[in-house]
Amino acid sequence: MVNSLQLATELGQLLLRKKWTITTAESCTGGGIGYWLTAVAGSSAYVDRAFITYSNKAKQQLLAVRSATLLQFGAVSEQTATEMAAGAAKAAGAQFAISVTGIAGPEGGSKDKPVGTVCFGFYLDGSIISLTERFSGDRQQVRQQSIDYALKRSIELLTASLN
Secondary structure, eight states: OOOHHHHHHHHHHHHHHHTOOEEEEESTTTTHHHHHHHTSTTGGGTBOOOEEOOSHHHHHHHHOOOHHHHHHHOSSSHHHHHHHHHHHHHHHTOSEEEEEEEOOSSSOOOSSSOTTEEEEEEEETTEEEEEEEEOOSSHHHHHHHHHHHHHHHHHHHHHHHHO
């Protein structure tokens, strides 16, 4: 089984090949993606900064997420994840950004957005892909699955962009 450090190392190698920098905008993962990215020796070559935007206020102030987006779609939505990724990339001057916002639990879920619902945004040099996943388990398991998913999906996206 591939672990977070291996995934972060592989992602870093791809970023170096593309000569790109990365930033993250994290909510439910609380900086976990940034932690693994910077656990790799030499990561300062592609990581300059990251954002932990747990509150809606932080999302608005640091990432320029629109209040209308939060009101209409909620903090846990692909629309918010998209604005988070774009805002982080712009603020950091990065070519690649990962955003994550979700409900890790144990409370906070609803019928439409149960615990384990996590929305991701991936900014790739001007284009953005957003998607929603549902993970199971306790709070820590949902967070770890979200971190690993974000790293794996980033590797897939960067690998495809090299071909």
